[in-house]
Amino acid sequence: MTTTTTAPVAPEPQDPFTGGKVLDFRPPIGPVTEPAPAEPGETVHEHEETTGEPVDLPVTEDRSLAARMNAARNGTRRPVFASWLTSSEEFVNTAKWAADHAAHTMAYHAVRCPLYAAKIAARSPRGLVRAVAVSANWAMDAEGRALRSDAVTKGDAELYLKLHNAKPRGRWWLVLLGLVILTAGALVLFGYAPMWAQFLGVSVVLGLLGWLGGNPDRPVVGGRAVVTSKAQKLTSDIVVRALSALGIAEVNKAVGKGGGGITFPSPITREGPGWRADVDLPYGVTVADILARRAQLASGLRRPLGCVWPEPAHDQHAGRLVLFVSDVDMAQAKPKAWALAKGGAADLFKAVPFGTDQRGRAVGIDLMYSNLLIGAMPGAGKTFALRVLLLAAALDPTAELRLFELKGSGDLSTLEPVAHHYASGPDDETIEQTVTSLREVYKDLERRAKTISKLPRAQCPENKVTPELSAKRSLGLFPLVVAIDECQELFSHAEYGKEAGELCTAIIKRGRALGVILLLATQRPDKNSLPTAVSANVGVRFCLRVMGQLENDMILGTSMYQNGVRASTFTPKDKGIGYLVGASDDPQIARSAYIDNPAAEKIVVRARALRERAGTLTGHAIGETQLAEDAARANVLDDVASVYQAGEDRLWSEVIVARLAEQRPDAYQGWTPNALAAALKPHGIAPKQIPLRDDTGTERNKRGYLLAAITEVILTTRRVSTESDDSPV
Ligand SMILES: Nc1ncnc2c1ncn2[C@@H]1O[C@H](COP(=O)(O)OP(=O)(O)OP(=O)(O)O)[C@@H](O)[C@H]1O
Numbered sequence: 001m002t003t004t005t006t007a008p009v010a011p012e013p014q015d016p017f018t019g020g021k022v023l024d025f026r027p028p029i030g031p032v033t034e035p036a037p038a039e040p041g042e043t044v045h046e047h048e049e050t051t052g053e054p055v056d057l058p059v060t061e062d063r064s065l066a067a068r069m070n071a072a073r074n075g076t077r078r079p080v081f082a083s084w085l086t087s088s089e090e091f092v093n094t095a096k097w098a099a100d101h102a103a104h105t106m107a108y109h110a111v112r113c114p115l116y117a118a119k120i121a122a123r124s125p126r127g128l129v130r131a132v133a134v135s136a137n138w139a140m141d142a143e144g145r146a147l148r149s150d151a152v153t154k155g156d157a158e159l160y161l162k163l164h165n166a167k168p169r170g171r172w173w174l175v176l177l178g179l180v181i182l183t184a185g186a187l188v189l190f191g192y193a194p195m196w197a198q199f200l201g202v203s204v205v206l207g208l209l210g211w212l213g214g215n216p217d218r219p220v221v222g223g224r225a226v227v228t229s230k231a232q233k234l235t236s237d238i239v240v241r242a243l244s245a246l247g248i249a250e251v252n253k254a255v256g257k258g259g260g261g262i263t264f265p266s267p268i269t270r271e272g273p274g275w276r277a278d279v280d281l282p283y284g285v286t287v288a289d290i291l292a293r294r295a296q297l298a299s300g301l302r303r304p305l306g307c308v309w310p311e312p313a314h315d316q317h318a319g320r321l322v323l324f325v326s327d328v329d330m331a332q333a334k335p336k337a338w339a340l341a342k343g344g345a346a347d348l349f350k351a352v353p354f355g356t357d358q359r360g361r362a363v364g365i366d367l368m369y370s371n372l373l374i375g376a377m378p379g380a381g382k383t384f385a386l387r388v389l390l391l392a393a394a395l396d397p398t399a400e401l402r403l404f405e406l407k408g409s410g411d412l413s414t415l416e417p418v419a420h421h422y423a424s425g426p427d428d429e430t431i432e433q434t435v436t437s438l439r440e441v442y443k444d445l446e447r448r449a450k451t452i453s454k455l456p457r458a459q460c461p462e463n464k465v466t467p468e469l470s471a472k473r474s475l476g477l478f479p480l481v482v483a484i485d486e487c488q489e490l491f492s493h494a495e496y497g498k499e500a501g502e503l504c505t506a507i508i509k510r511g512r513a514l515g516v517i518l519l520l521a522t523q524r525p526d527k528n529s530l531p532t533a534v535s536a537n538v539g540v541r542f543c544l545r546v547m548g549q550l551e552n553d554m555i556l557g558t559s560m561y562q563n564g565v566r567a568s569t570f571t572p573k574d575k576g577i578g579y580l581v582g583a584s585d586d587p588q589i590a591r592s593a594y595i596d597n598p599a600a601e602k603i604v605v606r607a608r609a610l611r612e613r614a615g616t617l618t619g620h621a622i623g624e625t626q627l628a629e630d631a632a633r634a635n636v637l638d639d640v641a642s643v644y645q646a647g648e649d650r651l652w653s654e655v656i657v658a659r660l661a662e663q664r665p666d667a668y669q670g671w672t673p674n675a676l677a678a679a680l681k682p683h684g685i686a687p688k689q690i691p692l693r694d695d696t697g698t699e700r701n702k703r704g705y706l707l708a709a710i711t712e713v714i715l716t717t718r719r720v721s722t723e724s725d726d727s728p729v
Pocket of ligand 1: 335376377378379380381382383384385407523575576577591592593594
């Protein structure tokens, strides 16, 4: 029989700096396997005889200088100064907090001063009685009385005499002197001293007597100005307990009898507003397994779900878990102020501030060369998150904003003063305006691509917009931000949905390098409301609370749910909190900055001022409400009529748009039959099924227009305008 021996548990080490215990760090934590009792008659061998070479050579620690230097070279250097001392932002925040804390504490106690004074005054009679009693006992040497009576009881005359002679004398005289001085002082105070001195004197005496009459169990200052809730310290035992409760067979094996235990590659430390534990999971267990059981882990740790944030370690093996347990639930933690809330401008070529992560660290998003999809259940915080990014874009005066909010609640209306295009509403007209703007953007992609292709290689080495090119307004390569809130209304629209999907897909695919940024927010991420081509090509995704796997993966990408990135674990109170994917190498937890309407209005005032100074206020912001394409639409009837050749009285839509694009590519490049239908609709012309022969001579039925229908409207319009010109003013 073989016995397993375990290393004795080392005494807890002491931290030389804090003098306290070094945080729990005793790898590996596993079972202590007791030697199995020997059966009667059985021999216990300390070491089994083995033959051949051992597979694992004994590990002896190399303590040579070279080895230690090598280990130090590969180690991680801890910062010399605390981060709040090296970061001016953190220093200012900490200083502000300290000043605010002191001011609050003073104000709290200042308001309660009369109550404290009344309590002290009420205790002063008891204090007076105690003062008299203490003085009398002292004068009579009360402590010696017990010894003297003891000597009398024992009949020890010698001891009694000794004690009697040692009795202090003249104490009554001192008490009397004190009384005389006090009386004289009182007479002087009330006879000659000014009012304030009398008040001060009485306060001091009452204060002293109140203090003497106090009860240590009932202090005068009853409550604290700031109530702190101290979270339980995270220890390796707690982590192991929680991991063992997850029902993962490999973990149970590791922590069970004979298992290898769970190891902690570095000590559990305080990090920001919580505890951080780095854990090496047992072989075969991945961080994704833990992420998928976040709720159970929180239960095992006995912490609220919003405090427990497991995540993979960067650049490490798949079993290295970084567990962050915050003191306060992320949803209840006081939100940090947005970096651009009070001042400053943004540059869309750099990451713009978005919010904070679970450790309170700033989270930024690079919008340039990317696109963003935000998705969640209604009321989870999509619009707020979108608005934060739009406010940042507004603070970059070079960026043009086209904003469409298809719910009609006016959630983005605060941004109207800086928007080039703006429309809000749940109606067909708003959808049409959105599509019209998207068509313009689509056409602009062509122009941008041509501009870039004509530039010398030295100016544009990567064939994409650079900050320098964007700054040259004449090139028209400035950042163009298109935001569509509640985009499910657009993509599921019976008439424009398909075209909108195609336009957005093209903008996402080609616009990235050309300085066009598309931001979409949706509360219905299914394949009818969000084209798969759009969801598959978006670069950055922010998913707040969703119901299940389908919605989660539609927004965050395929297999995210399976990998443990589950926005369905958020609760209704987790407003503004979501998984952010694509903004950094790994999925992040982020809470968008909280900017309400009044705060947003102030920021927009600043943004507008920046744009006025830069001369970049255009479109809706300066009262030009009609889209450029609306103007082009006035001529569309003439243009369509002109593509019918001699002898043709009907044409399919696809032929009309192809000929229009050929005749006037500047106005009609990229038009689809749907776009044509949308342009003709305001004139009361709808497409019809037109039977015609195709190139092969086969007769087919397709959507198109009769020339007579077009010319009739042209003639009617002309007649009406001539009549109105002739009418007397
Ligand atoms: N970062 C945040 N921090 C705290 N509260 C937030 C945050 N973001 C949003 N909220 C709260 O959540 C509420 C809903 O936000 P929002 O209107 O953005 O939701 P939504 O998902 O767009 O809803 P809907 O789909 O109905 O438009 C807001 O009124 C706000 O109080």
